[in-house]
Amino acid sequence: MTLQNTSHPAKSGPEELVPSRYAVKIGEIDVIVVSDGVLPLPTKMLGYNADPTEHAAWLNDMFLPPDAFDWALNAVVVRSGEQTILIDAGLGLDPALNLPRAGQLIKRLEAAGIDLGSVTDVVLTHMHMDHVGGLIVDGVKERLRPDLRIHVAAAEVKFWESPDFTHVNMPPGFPDALRAAAKRFAEDYRSNLRTFEDEHEVAPGVVVSRTGGHTPGHSVVRVASGKDRLMFAGNAVFAVGFEHPEWYNGFEHDPEEAARVRVRLLRELAETGELLVATHMPFPSVGHVAVDGDHFRWVPVFWDY
Numbered sequence: 514m515t516l517q518n519t520s521h522p523a524k525s526g527p528e529e530l531v532p533s534r535y536a537v538k539i540g541e542i543d544v545i546v547v548s549d550g551v552l553p554l555p556t557k558m559l560g561y562n563a564d565p566t567e568h569a570a571w572l573n574d575m576f577l578p579p580d581a582f583d584w585a586l587n588a589v590v591v592r593s594g595e596q597t598i599l600i601d602a603g604l605g606l607d608p609a610l611n612l613p614r615a616g617q618l619i620k621r622l623e624a625a626g627i628d629l630g631s632v633t634d635v636v637l638t639h640m641h642m643d644h645v646g647g648l649i650v651d652g653v654k655e656r657l658r659p660d661l662r663i664h665v666a667a668a669e670v671k672f673w674e675s676p677d678f679t680h681v682n683m684p685p686g687f688p689d690a691l692r693a694a695a696k697r698f699a700e701d702y703r704s705n706l707r708t709f710e711d712e713h714e715v716a717p718g719v720v721v722s723r724t725g726g727h728t729p730g731h732s733v734v735r736v737a738s739g740k741d742r743l744m745f746a747g748n749a750v751f752a753v754g755f756e757h758p759e760w761y762n763g764f765e766h767d768p769e770e771a772a773r774v775r776v777r778l779l780r781e782l783a784e785t786g787e788l789l790v791a792t793h794m795p796f797p798s799v800g801h802v803a804v805d806g807d808h809f810r811w812v813p814v815f816w817d818y
């Protein structure tokens with residue numbers, strides 16, 4: 514028997530050895546981080562513009578293997594007033610990419626007692642497959658409300674009509690899979706899309722704002738209630754982005770702009786002291802940002818458990 518964090522499908526009740534959800538209260542608003550699983554990705558696409566010696570030293574300092582490591586994949590559920598808002602939808606299923614440990618979101622929402630039919634709004638930080646894939650799994654659309662609102666930047670929908678992959682540095686197979694997933698999502702959910710230009714208040718205290726960079730319509734979600742604040746930064750911030758915000762991530766369609774967005778958001782987070790959650794930060798990803806000399810530092814919260 515191995516002690517892997519996998520489910521035991523034959524049993525009911527608590528299924529997993531490690532929990533896959535973590536709840537935080539932001540004033541009157543409930544925020545629940547739900548893990549979609551992990552994505553094993555080659556290290557060379559993260560920080561591909563870095564000096565190779567510095568790159569190897571960073572991996573070594575973080576106790577990470579030199580060739581590939583698991584990226585977390587976090588989605589968030591926000592409850593504000595009468596609305597239940599799902600922010601991003603996980604990878605879904607793409608057997609061609611061989612990523613069987615991701616794509617757990619739908620199952621894990623159910624395990625958390627969150628019925629798909631109770632979701633009133635979806636907010637997409639962008640239309641990469643690991644953010645929209647859960648919505649295009651067979652049978653999911655039928656379980657969602659027909660009047661579901663899906664909020665996404667107009668620039669994002671436009672971008673995926675004819676996406677530019679000339680500045681990315683992705684593993685083979687990814688560009689085609691990303692194109693196909695975005696296309697299928699846009700076709701399946703066209704009538705549910707509620708696009709915005711720069712900013713949109715999805716619910717009281719829940720505001721989505723376009724940053725661009727990672728993709729032209731990449732957006733972040735700010736949650737505020739009482740004195741509490743939290744930002745879901747999507748793909749603007751990665752584990753390596755604190756010490757080396759100038760390192761490019763191979764999934765960025767405009768890596769120079771993505772680096773500028775990253776620095777701007779990290780400065781804002783350090784200044785306000787608010788909580789940060791990001792898609793690919795280690796689960797549950799809830800933490801603060803500090804400034805340490807000429808770089809940033811991630812300070813995870815103590816689990817309130």
Ligand SMILES: [Zn+2]
Pocket residue numbers: 639641727748764
């Ligand atoms: Zn992405």
